[in-house]
Amino acid sequence: MPGTSHTMQTEANPPEADFNNHLRTAESRNREAAAASPxxxxxxxxxxxxxxxxxxxxxxxxxxxxxxxxxxxxxxxxxxxxxxxxxxLSHDDTINLDALTTILRTRSSEFCAVIATSQRAVGALIRALERCSNQGGTEDKVIATWRTKPVYVVGKATASAALDAGLFTIGGDAGTAATLAEMIIKHGCHGTIQAGNHVQPKHLFLAGDKARDVLPIRLSEAGVAYEQIVVYETKPxxxxxxxxxxxxxxxxxxxxxxxxxxxxxxxxxxxxxxxxxxxxxxxxxxxxxxxxxxxxxxxxxxxxxxxxxxxxxxxxxxxxxxxxxxxxxxxx
Structure with missing residues (x-):
């Protein structure tokens, strides 16, 4: 499903067409170099x-x-x-899937955005949303609500995975979690107060069990509210x-x-x-x-x-x- 990208630029990346042209040029040069060396x-x-x-x-x-x-x-x-x-590594991407589904279904008003720094985290979000869509009733409204919330990501591939699911992203050109943290601190929704219940909204942070603490430490230092849930587990x-x-x-x-x-x-x-x-x-x-x-x-x-x-x-x-x-x- 199409999504709307709100990616903030942190460095210039070549467009997809340029990279495809690069590959074609590479293939041509590779053929010419075939006899030069192993x-x-x-x-x-x-x-x-x-x-x-x-x-x-x-x-x-x-x-x-x-x-x-x-x-x-x-x-x-x-x-x-x-x-x-x-x-x-191998992985288990069913960790806390029930808990994540419950959060999406019953607590959407508490969160202003999602943080998913890897494609595994985006995959967990997509699976939980699919579970909501399979429940019938008011679940379509739940999914629509989450699609209005930005998903903060690191890297184009992670952004692409979210966009393909109909979500919109911020941070597609952020090369590191530290860069993304500064984006969230500067542009995130933590400075607003939700109308009606006067609750300061949080960011829903989807992480792996081996996630580094760079991003959560920086967010905590800046007073950004977030709730972290482990959604996948990695092992050798x-x-x-x-x-x-x-x-x-x-x-x-x-x-x-x-x-x-x-x-x-x-x-x-x-x-x-x-x-x-x-x-x-x-x-x-x-x-x-x-x-x-x-x-x-x-x-x-x-x-x-x-x-x-x-x-x-x-x-x-x-x-x-x-x-x-x-x-x-x-x-x-």
Whole structure:
């Protein structure tokens, strides 16, 4: 269903058409470079092709996230890159679904907005709204009420998931939770008083069990009212170590591989296996953003490239710079 986006710009992102043109140019240059050198192995610690992991997620798919074309695979393609995808985490997206449904159905007047910093959180919101729609009676009015409330998000992919469900978003270009917190503090609805019952409205904060505390701490410091509910739980993939050992590639002379991390939790789960791997143990390290980079630094890894904005475009830019003169003319 169509939504109306009220995204606040924090940095300039290239439009979708520009990125598609970029991919076509990349494919052309890749073909020309095919005979120049063997491909550079790159391991993405995320599920390939899941719409719920388009920018920052590293979680295995479920029935709610069927395979889809993957822009990382398109951007980092043969013959320049030999791309591999391996999810680090699995998840349970039914945590507190009953409680969330009850909140949506019975307490809408208490909240002025929703905070959902990941696509998993948006997915939980959508499932709870679908439950409301299946109850009949006055539930259509409940859903319509929540669609009038802004959903604060981090990243374009999270915004897109909310828009597809008929919700409208703020913060699609916010690259971090810290940036989003400042948006909420400056532009949020916490400064208004609801008519009739004189209750200061709150933000409904949908979080994962491993969520960092950057956003809630900053909101609390600024006196922004919110109520947090955990709506999904993450845990290590039971098959990650075996799957990592099963990756086979032929690394050409001088082709040092890359490993791309997508979350602090992914760092914690994958670090030991990556360090012990004969293939990936000496790889160069890339991260999808500053929060993940911070965790990598904390565990003693050097971050060779950090995406300036979440997504394949931002990642390609910094990997290209990190590669420097080598294969520079061949890179897209």
């Amino acid at each position: 491909p550079i192995p790159i391991l993405f610690l995320r599920q390939k092709g899941s719409p719920l992991s388009a920018s920052t997620d590293d979680i295995s798919p479920t029935v709610h996230s069927p395979p889809a074309p993957d822009k990382y695979a398109a951007a980092f393609s043969l013959p320049i890159f030999d791309s591999h995808f391996l999810p680090v 993939s039971a098959t990650f170590h075996a799957d990592l050992d099963n990756i086979r590639l032929e690394t050409g002379a001088g082709q040092r591989p890359w490993v791309v991390f997508f979350s602090p939790s992914g760092v914690d789960v994958a670090l030991e296996a990556i360090r012990k791997s004969p293939v990936w143990g000496e790889a160069r390290v890339a991260s999808i953003g500053p929060t993940t980079s911070r965790r990598l630094w904390e565990v003693g890894l050097v971050v060779d490239a950090e995406a300036g904005r979440p997504g394949p475009e931002g990642l390609m830019e910094v990997v290209r710079c990190a590669l420097g003169g080598r294969n520079r003319d061949d890179l897209p």
